[in-house]
């Protein structure tokens with residue numbers, strides 16, 4: 001499409017900041033920037049008709065972190081890195097609730113659970129000791145609420161509830177009141193509305209093909225005929241980061257999900273994790289949303305394709321029937337199946353950097369972007385001029 005002279009000076013005219021990617025990170029950064037300086041000319045470029053990464057396609061957990069996941073993170077990247085990422089999640093979840101009311105984003109704080117089986121990857125015998133250890137180090141690091149001068153526990157052993165919840169072959173259960181659930185697309189839409197009202201422009205169907213940093217800023221080439229000049233560029237393309245930034249340690253990781261038809265007398269409410277977070281499920285009203293099993297086929301799930309695969313979907317269905325629903329339960333109809341693209345790397349920490357003069361990135365959300373995006377955005381903004 002050839003552009004007109006009017007379009008050249010408006011939609012595609014020079015900007016102060018261009019953000020690539022209209023997911024949580026791009027939107028939260030636009031939100032922070034425009035609130036700091038309402039005069040900034042900010043444009044978000046998004047290749048999809050709607051955001052086409054993970055932000056509207058996840059499971060809608062406002063996830064805080066489960067016991068086995070955090071203990072694994074300690075081994076993977078040390079205590080201080082683990083504490084830093086949990087603090088980002090905790091502060092991020094607080095920020096979401098401060099900016100948006102629960103009704104707008106369908107936020108419910110039903111709490112989060114982790115399910116364990118005997119003989120699984122996690123040794124259940126360690127559970128009480130790990131809970132005590134995490135409660136001791138997390139509460140002061142996060143500044144969680146206190147009662148009568150003592151921190152409220154972050155995790156408790158709730159194994160006594162297993163029968164009531166109807167799970168099969170589950171031998172232990174840990175609970176945290178800090179986890180919640182929300183409607184991710186409603187949060188994206190609320191952020192869009194918030195920034196657009198303040199003058200941020202969002203161009204959908206606009207894919208950035210390349211960019212070049214120069215003395216005065218950055219020139220951006222897109223799939224449209226127009227190129228755009230900006231003083232600063234921020235790349236928030238998470239799982240797709242390697243396409244524009246091949247030097248970064250970010251690999252795509254597909255997350256597959258399904259949701260069932262309503263299940264009469266669904267026995268639980270909340271968010272649930274199993275197998276170090278590789279399986280996750282929650283209620284959506286009285287429907288079951290289940291996702292994960294990426295560890296069944298790591299190689300083929302390192303993809304940005306938004307298809308679903310038979311292997312993973314069948315594995316999830318078997319998990320639903322053999323673990324989640326009570327023995328003998330009728331198999332519910334699966335109403336929707338979908339997938340989204342996450343960005344992972346060797347360690348579970350975001351990359352927030354100035355890569356070249358006036359070119360910044362905030363990528364590699366490591367499957368935690370719902371929670372950490374508001375804080376990632378604040379850190380990105382600290383690096384930028386505004």
Ligand SMILES: Cc1cc2nc3c(=O)[nH]c(=O)nc-3n(C[C@H](O)[C@H](O)[C@H](O)COP(=O)(O)OP(=O)(O)OC[C@H]3O[C@@H](n4cnc5c(N)ncnc54)[C@H](O)[C@@H]3O)c2cc1C
Nearest residue numbers: 021023024025047052053054055061208255340368369370
């Ligand atoms: C199934 C699933 C379950 C998840 N569960 C959780 C969870 O429980 N808790 C949690 O915190 N997080 C979870 N996540 C992860 C979370 O959704 C992501 O971390 C978060 O959405 C990442 O946001 P983002 O803005 O960094 O990336 P994205 O939402 O992926 O946004 C990047 C955007 O960039 C666009 N883009 C890419 N390349 C270009 C280009 N060249 N030009 C223009 N636009 C481009 C893409 O279309 C995309 O819209 C889950 C993700 C999935 C898929």
